[in-house]
Amino acid sequence: MHRAVHPQRIPATRSCRVSAFRMTGAVVVALVVSACASYAPLPLDRGEGAAGVAQLVAPAADMPLPSLATHRFDPADGLDVTETAMLAVANSPALKLKRDELGVARAQAFAAGLLPDPQLSLGEDFPTHSGGGLSTAFNLGLGEDIGALLTRSSRQAAARSQAGQVNLDLLWAEWQTVAQARLLFDQVLNLRAQQARLASEQAALDQVGGHIHAALAAGNLTYDSASVGLNAAADVRKQQADNTVALHQADSDLHVLLGLASTAPLELVGAPYRVTPTPAQLQQALADLLHRRPDLLALQAGYQAQEAKLRGAVLAQFPALTLGVNSARDTSAIYTHGFSLGITLPLFDRNRGNIAIERATRQQLKDDYASRVLTTRSDMQRLAADLATLDRQHRALTVHAEQLADARRAAEQSWRHGLLDWPTWLAIRSRSLAADLDLLAVQQQQATQSIALEALLGNTDFDIATHPVSAQASTP
Template identity: 75%
Template sequence: MQLTAPVASMPTLALPDHRFDPSDGLDVTEVAMLAVLNSPALKLKRDELGIARAQAFAAGLLPDPQLSFGEDFPGHTGAGTSIAYNLGISEDITALLTRSSRRAAARSQADQVNLDLLWAEWQSVAQARLLFDQVLTLRAQQARLTAEQAALAPLQPFIHAALRAGNLTYDSASAGLNAGADVRKRLADSTITLHQAETDLHFLLGLAPSAPLALVGTPYQASPTPQQAQQALADLPRRRPDLLALQAGYQSQESKLRAAVLAQFPALSVGFTTARDTSNVTTHGFSIGITLPLFDRNRGNIAIEKATRQQLKDDYEARVLDTRSNMQQLVADLATLTRQRAALADHAQQLDAARRAAEAAWQQRLLDWPTYLAIRSNALTADLDLLDLQQQQATQAIALEALLGNTDLATAHPVSVKAATP
C-alpha cells in the first residue's frame, strides 16, 4: 500500500515544510499527520460536518408557495352554464418571518460541528503522539528484557546440573530459577501490551492490522512551563476548539429560541385566487389563513429551547472549571515526575555500573550466583522503571499540551464565531 499525505490540506498540523515520506519509516510528526487524514473516527466527524453544512444550506432556502386548482362540472347543461374552476396561490408568511433565525441557527450549528471536528483532530494528534511513545517504550523494554534473558540463559544449565548432582537444593536454587521465570513473564506481559498498543495505533492511523509499523526518530517532546500553562489558560476560551464549539452552540441555541418565540404568534398564510362559477361569472380575490393561538402557542418548544440553552451554558462553565483543575494537577504532577526521573536516572546508572562489575566478578568466580542475580534483578527493575517513568512523564506533558491547546494548532479551521461567552 502506498501512503500519501497532502500536507497543504492539513490545517491542524502547522507543519507545511515537513515532508511525508513513509519509505524511510514514520516519525512522530508523520504519524500525527496520518492520524488526522486517515482516522476512521475523524472521517465520520467530517461526514457530520457535511450534513451540518447541508442543513445550513437548507435553512436558508425560501419556502415554496402552494398552488391549488379545482374544477366543478354542472349536473346538466343549459343556456349560460359553464364548467367552474378555482385557481389560487398562497405563501406561508410565518416561515418567511422565522427564516433569518433558522438560518442563523443552522450556520452556528455548522460552526459548532466544524469546531468539534477540529477538537477531535487535536485529540487524535495527541493520541498519535502518546501511542508512538508507548510503542517505542515497549519495544525498548522488550529489547532490555531480551538482553537480560540472553544474559541469564548460560546460568540455567549450571543450576539444573547442580540440582541433578545433588550439590544444590531446590530451596537454594529458587533464586536462580525464579530469575529466569520472572524475566520470561515480564517479557510476555510486555509483548501483550505492545500488541495492544500497536493495534490501537493501526486503528488510529486507519491501517490494516497486518501493515508494518516502522517507527523512527524520537518521541514527541513537550515540556510546557507553569508560566506557559498559565498564559495558555488565560487565552483558553478564545482558542480551544471545544470551548469555541460550545460558544457557537450557544449562539445557535439563541437563534433557535428566537425562532421559537416568533413561531408563538399566529401562523399566517396569504394567497390570491381567481375563480369562475357555473354561471360563467369570473371573480378575483385573496385569502388569509391564520392559526388561533388558544392552546399550544408554541410554549413547549420555547421551554425546550430555553432549557437547552441553559444546558450549554452550564456545560461551558463546567468544562472551563474542569480544565483549570486538570491543568493545576498536571503541572504539579510534571514537576514531581521531573524530579523523580532525575533521581531514578542516577539510581539506574549506579545499578547498571554495579551489574557490569558483578558480571565481571561472576565470570572470574569471585562472586556467588545468588548475589550476582540479585544485583542483576535490581538493575533490570531500575531500567524498566526508568522507561515507565519517562513514558508517564511524556503522557502527562502531551495531555497538558492538548488540554491547554497547542499554539501551533490554533489557526486551524477558521470560523466566524463571535466572542460571546455563554
Template identity: 65%
Template sequence: MISDVRPRPFLRAALLATAALLCSCATYHPLPLGNGEGAASATQLSVPANTMPVPELATHRFDPADGLDVTEVAMLAVANNPDLRTQRDGLGIARAQAFAAGLLPDPQLSFGEDLPHGDGGESGVTRAYSLGIAEDVSSILLRSSRKHAANAQAEQVNLDLLWAEWQTIAQARLLFEQVQNLRTQQAELDAEQQALAPVDQAVQAAVRAGNLSYDGASAGLNAMADARKQASDNAVALHQAESDLRQLLGLAPNAPLDLVGQPYRADPDDAQLQEALIDLPKRRPDLLALQAGYRAQEATLRGAILAQFPAISVGLNNARDNTGIKSNGFSINLSLPLFDRNRGNIAIEKATRQQLKDDYDARLLATRGDMHRLAADLRTLDAQQQAQAVHAKQLDAARDAAQQAWQKGLIDWPTYLSIRANALAADTDLIALRQSRSATAIALEALLGRTDFVMQRTPRQ
C-alpha cells in the first residue's frame, strides 16, 4: 500500500516562515511627476540655517520679506537649486547601495517530490521527497570588500555634493553682483540718454533747418544711437543674468528678484593661499571625493582578487526515497578555478585603479596651477581697478564741468559729447573690472577650500 507520510510539519513551518517574510516586504506606492513650475516668490520658501554646508550661511537667518541679501541668495541656492536636488537624490541612491552591499544573501530553499503510479500499490513503493537549504558562502566572504567599496562610494558622492554646493554658493554670489551691476549700469545708461536728449534735439533741429549738414551732424546723431544700443545690449544681458539667477534659485521665470545690500566681497590673502597649498588634499571636497573614490576602487580590487578563489556554497538536505528510507546529509558546491580564475576582472580593476590615481594627480596639479594663476590675476586686477577708479573719477568730474559749460554756451556740442562719451566708457570699464575682480576673488576663495565644512548634512527634500 502506498504510504501517505510526508514531511508536512517541516514544510508547513517553511511555508509559514515564507508567508511571514512576504508580509514584511516593501509595497509599491506611485509617485506622480511634477509640473516643472518653480516657486512664484522667495517668500514662499523657508531655508533652515542648520542645513547649510558652510558656517557663514549656517549662522545667518533667512528672511526674504525685506528682500534678499547676498547671503540669503546663497542659502536659497543651496536649498532650492534643482541640480543640487538631483545630486541629493544621487546621494540617497549611493547610501541605499551601501545598505544593500552589507546585506547577507538569502538562503535557497528547495523541495521536490516523486509520486509513484501504475503499480496498484502492490510493490510497497512510497512517495519520495527531498528538502534542502543552501547558502552562498562566497558572497558572505566577499561582503566586507563589497561593503567597504559601497561605503567609500557613498562618501565620494557626499563629497561631490558638498563641492557642488560650494560651486553653487560661488555662482549665486557672482550672479547677485552681476545683476546688481547690470541694473546700476542700466540706470546710468538711461540717465545718459536723458542727458543727451537736449543735444540730440538741437542737432536734429539744426539739420532740419539746413544749418548743419549730415556730415557735420554725424557725431551728434551717433551719440544718441550709441547710447540707445548700449542700453539695449545691457538690458538683454540683464534679462539673461536675472534668468540665470532665478534658475539657480529654483524660482519661476516671472518671480520677483528683490536684491538688497552689498555684493559679497572675497579678499583671500597670500597667507591663506600658502596655507591652502600646504594641505590642499585635506581641504578641497572634490579632492577628498577623488580620494574616497580611490579607496572604493581599492576595496573593489581586493574583492576581485578574493573572487579568484573557488566559489563555495553549502547546504543541508533531508530526503526519503521511494522505499521509505530517510536520510539527512549536506552538499558542497565548489567551482574549479582552471580557466577563468577572475583574471579578467582583476585586470580591469587594476587598470581602473591606475586611471583613478592618474586622475587625482592631474586634478591636484591643475588645482595648484589654477590657484597661482588666480592669485596673480587678482593682484593685476586690483592694481588695474585702482587706476581705473581714479581715471573714471577724473572723467566724471570733467563731464560735470563740461555739462555746465555747454549749458552756458562756453563749449561746442561735439566737444561736450566727446567728454561725455569718454566718461561713460570709463564708468562702464570700471564696472566690468569690478565684476571681473569679484569673479576672480570668489573663484580663488572657493579653490582655497575650508577645514570646517559640514560633513554630516541634514537631509533636504
C-alpha cells in the first residue's frame, strides 16, 4: 500500500495543490492590482496671485446670484462693483479652499457607501518528517464583516448630509464673498474721495502758509498767533497720512479677495453698490429665514447628519458579527469544509460611550442652531433700525455740509478781498472739512450696514427654492 501510493499519488496531489494555490494567488493579485488607484505628484505653486485681471474669467453660469449671472463680465474697461463681485466668486483663494472641502466631503460620502472588503486567509502546514502517509496540510478561508453591512445605511445617510452641509456652507461663503467685494469696492472709492477732499484742503492751506511764513520771517507775526494756521496744515497732513494707510489696507484686502498679486493694477469704475431692503422685504425674509439662508440650511443638514450618526451608534451596540467559509486539508489528506462565526459579546462596552458622545453632540448642534436663528433675527432688526438712523443722519449732514460749503466759499472771497482775517477763514474751512468728512463717513456706514443687512436677509434677488443645492455625493 505504501509503495502503491507514495511514488505516484503524492506528486500528483502536490502538483494539484500547487496549481490551486498558484491559481488562487494569481486571482488575488489580479483583483488587487485592478483595484489600485494611480498616483501623480501635485507640486505646490508659489502663491503669488494673478498678475492682472485681463486673463481672468468669471463664467456667468458659476455665479450664485441672478444679479451676477445676468451681468456681462468685461474687465477691459475696468471693474464695476458687480464685475468685482463676480471676479471674487470666481477667483477668491478662500472660496477655492471651500470648494476643495466640498470635494473632500463628496469623497467621504462616496467612501461611506462602499462595501467592506472580504478577508481571504491562506495557510499551509508542513510535516516535520516524511513517511507514514503524511502530506502537507493547508487551509483556505473567506470572511466578511456583517456588522459593517448593518450600519452602512446610517453611514451613507450621515455622509450625504455632511456633503450637503458643506455644499450649503460653500453657497453661504459665496454670498459673503459677494458682500465683502461690494463693501471693499465701496471702501476704496470712499477713501479715494476722502483723499481728494483732503488734497484740495491742503492746496488751499498752502496759499495761506506762504503768508504765515513770510510774516514770521519779517517779525510781523508771533508763533502764538501763527499756531492756528500751522496747526491747521499739520492736522490736514496727518489726516492725509491716516487716510492713505487706510486706503492701502482696503486696496490690499480687495487684491487678496480677488486673488490678485499685490502689484496687479486694479481699475475700479462706476458707482458703489447701494441698496436698502424695504420693510416688506425685511418681513418676508424673516418669515422665510429658515428656508432661504444657506448657513441655516447647512446647520439643518449637519443636524440630520448627526441624527444618522446617532442611529448608527445605536445599531453598533448590537454584537458585531463576522461570517466566513473555509476549506482545509490536514496532514492525513482529509479534506474539510465549514464556516466560521465571530461574535463580540456585549458585556462591558456595548458602544455606550459612543452613543453618549453622539447624543450629546446632537444636543449641542440643536442648541447651536437655535442660538444662530435667534442671533440672526436680532441682527436683522438691529441693522434695519441702524439704517433708519443713519438715513436721518445723512440727510441732516448733507444740509449741514452744504451750508458750511457755502460759508467756506464766501469766507474765501472775503479773505481774498481783505475783508476777513485768515484765522477766521481757517476756522470756517476747518468746520467745512470736518462736515464733508463726516458725511463721507456716514455714507460708508450706510453702505456697510445695508450690504450686511442684505446678506443677512439672504439676498433678496435669490430664491433657494428655484436654485436647489445638490447634496448628492459624486464618485471621485
